[in-house]
Amino acid sequence: MIYAEILAGGKGTRFxxxxxxxxxxMLGSKPIIIHTIDQFLLxxxxxxxxxxxxxxxxxxxxxxxRKYVPEHQRVEIxxxxxxxxxxxxNAIRHIEAKYGLTDDxxxxxxxxxxxxxxxxxxxDNIDALKDHDAVDTAIPxxxxxxxxxxDRIITDIPDRKYIQCGQTPQSFNIRKLVANYQAxxxxxxxxxxDACKICALKNDKVLVVAGEPFNIKITTVFDLKMANAxxxxxxNDK
Amino acid sequence: MINEVYRLFAPxxxxxxxxxxxxxxxxxxxxxxxxxxxxxxxxYYLGDRDQQTLKRKLPMALIxxxxxxxxxxxxxxxKLGSDVVLLPNTPFVKDDVIHENYLPSSHFRSSGYDGFxxxxxxxxxxxxxxxxxxxxxxxxxxxxxxxxxQALWHFDRVAHQRxxxxxxxxxxxxxxxxxxxxxxxxxDSQLVLFSVDAKQMEYFSFVDEHxxxxxxPDGLRVDHAFECVGGSAxxxxxxxxxxxxxxxxxxxxxxxxxxxxxxxxxxxxxxxLSLLGTSRSTHEDFAAVIDLIDGNEDVQQYLSTIINGxxxxxxxxxxxxxxxxALAHPFKTVMRWEI
Numbered sequence: 072m073i074y075a076e077i078l079a080g081g082k083g084t085r086f087x088x089x090x091x092x093x094x095x096x097m098l099g100s101k102p103i104i105i106h107t108i109d110q111f112l113l114x115x116x117x118x119x120x121x122x123x124x125x126x127x128x129x130x131x132x133x134x135x136x137r138k139y140v141p142e143h144q145r146v147e148i149x150x151x152x153x154x155x156x157x158x159x160x161n162a163i164r165h166i167e168a169k170y171g172l173t174d175d176x177x178x179x180x181x182x183x184x185x186x187x188x189x190x191x192x193x194x195d196n197i198d199a200l201k202d203h204d205a206v207d208t209a210i211p212x213x214x215x216x217x218x219x220x221x222d223r224i225i226t227d228i229p230d231r232k233y234i235q236c237g238q239t240p241q242s243f244n245i246r247k248l249v250a251n252y253q254a255x256x257x258x259x260x261x262x263x264x265d266a267c268k269i270c271a272l273k274n275d276k277v278l279v280v281a282g283e284p285f286n287i288k289i290t291t292v293f294d295l296k297m298a299n300a301x302x303x304x305x306x307n308d309k
Numbered sequence: 310m311i312n313e314v315y316r317l318f319a320p321x322x323x324x325x326x327x328x329x330x331x332x333x334x335x336x337x338x339x340x341x342x343x344x345x346x347x348x349x350x351x352x353y354y355l356g357d358r359d360q361q362t363l364k365r366k367l368p369m370a371l372i373x374x375x376x377x378x379x380x381x382x383x384x385x386x387x388k389l390g391s392d393v394v395l396l397p398n399t400p401f402v403k404d405d406v407i408h409e410n411y412l413p414s415s416h417f418r419s420s421g422y423d424g425f426x427x428x429x430x431x432x433x434x435x436x437x438x439x440x441x442x443x444x445x446x447x448x449x450x451x452x453x454x455x456x457x458x459q460a461l462w463h464f465d466r467v468a469h470q471r472x473x474x475x476x477x478x479x480x481x482x483x484x485x486x487x488x489x490x491x492x493x494x495x496x497d498s499q500l501v502l503f504s505v506d507a508k509q510m511e512y513f514s515f516v517d518e519h520x521x522x523x524x525x526p527d528g529l530r531v532d533h534a535f536e537c538v539g540g541s542a543x544x545x546x547x548x549x550x551x552x553x554x555x556x557x558x559x560x561x562x563x564x565x566x567x568x569x570x571x572x573x574x575x576x577x578x579x580x581x582l583s584l585l586g587t588s589r590s591t592h593e594d595f596a597a598v599i600d601l602i603d604g605n606e607d608v609q610q611y612l613s614t615i616i617n618g619x620x621x622x623x624x625x626x627x628x629x630x631x632x633x634x635a636l637a638h639p640f641k642t643v644m645r646w647e648i
Contacts, residue, residue: 098329099311099329100329100331101329106310106311109310109311110310110311112381113310113338113340113380113381113429115378115380115389115390141334141383142381186311187311187327189313189428189648190340190428190429190648191428191623191624191647191648194647281624285325285327301327302311302327302328302329303326303327303328303329304328304329305312305328305329305330305331305431
């Protein structure tokens with residue numbers, strides 16, 4: 072069974088404003104998170120869709136779903152955790168309690184603030200899960216990546232052909248991910264915020280599928296402005 | 310819902326536009342699965358239209374031949390995941406006399422309005438027709454077949470009943486589907502094919518005779534004829550038909566010509582000929598050919614023979630590959646749409 076979880080656990084501290092958390096801000100005709108949910112609801116291979124949001128925003132999210140998503144009953148809202156990984160673990164606990172778990176069950180996790188994800192990317196993630204326990208999504212690095220030390224002195228400039236920029240979805244065989252996560256110490260759990268990194272460190276082969284340059288993460292006010300600039304209205308005369 | 314719309318914005322240049330779709334409660338959301346490239350799409354791709362037309366119509370998503378799967382239907386009329394043919398013509402006016410494919414108020418996709426090269430297509434529910442049996446990769450020929458069906462409907466209404474020998478000029482896609490429709494509609498008539506291309510004529514196993522246009526016997530006559538050539542040769546072909554058609558025959562004109570064509574009107578008058586223009590198709594034509602294809606394995610097989618290639622499309626680069634393949638082949642190129 073393929074599950075998906077939209078990760079919206081963050082409260083948007085990076086936005087640096089008293090505005091709504093970024094996932095709830097408007098992009099064109101709808102809040103960002105709704106666009107993302109729409110994209111996953113339209114993929115017939117995903118059987119259950121979960122959304123992990125901060126506990127205090129669960130009712131708010133339910134209201135948004137009722138307002139914007141005709142098929143809102145298909146979306147299960149769960150409380151996010153303290154960290155990104157804990158939000159994923161909360162979803163897995165929910166799945167286990169409600170549906171039970173089998174060795175083949177997998178979860179596609181995706182940032183709520185990447186509303187431009189495509190069906191091709193989602194399908195490539197699901198296809199890759201047939202032969203891999205962990206899947207990441209990335210695009211080639213167009214900029215040169217430089218590694219600096221604490222004094223801002225360059226220590227390395229990695230060869231660009233081996234550098235990719237990570238996006239989401241990130242997808243996992245659920246039981247494998249849980250085993251890897253539980254093997255971490257408390258300190259490791261604090262440092263390792265990326266679930267694919269956990270799998271890679273545990274020597275699981277994480278396959279990378281192609282993302283899209285426009286599958287951007289809306290983190291800053293500038294990003295939101297960019298996203299609104301990218302998004303076009305449907306011209307009914309076209 | 311954010312949709313990716315793959316638009317041609319200049320000759321040989323596609324881009325992806327991200328569009329904020331707001332489907333109505335009555336709309337059906339369909340994911341295209343197979344798209345087929347038409348000659349009209351090739352002309353846009355090459356920029357083979359006058360500059361004013363290109364300026365007016367681009368940017369635009371190409372392709373008006375498609376099948377897909379229903380992903381969402383708020384009214385529950387269509388089963389989710391069911392296969393449907395997508396109709397390119399969206400009528401807005403109901404006219405008891407003029408058919409929807411000839412009404413200027415209708416929107417035709419990939420001709421001024423976005424075609425099917427999109428991640429999803431928001432369709433009015435009366436513009437999709439389900440099918441059950443045929444392979445979707447073959448059913449994508451339904452639009453082409455419907456155009457032939459429309460021509461035959463027109464022919465049937467006008468042409469006199471002596472239909473022993475019917476000529477088809479042109480061995481391209483339109484010639485093929487006209488001949489195939491004729492074979493099913495008039496199983497006892499003799500179908501005679503005329504073309505410049507001996508190799509292409511070999512695909513037409515279901516016609517009775519075929520001739521190179523340079524080698525037509527002087528005394529050969531047909532009762533009615535279909536012109537399926539168009540382009541710069543249209544005039545020459547129409548006049549050749551006029552020479553070889555019996556009095557009071559009908560000539561269906563189906564080939565698109567960019568230029569005005571000189572026709573031997575003296576002989577049109579002398580023979581009392583009827584010239585019919587047909588273009589595109591109606592909902593009824595679609596329904597009829599979908600039944601025909603779904604219910605006849607031989608029709609499915611014949612249609613499969615003119616699919617030159619199927620290109621997997623996962624990104625914009627693959628779209629160029631598909632169009633370049635379509636330009637290189639005489640019959641149909643199909644895109645398996647996984648973008």
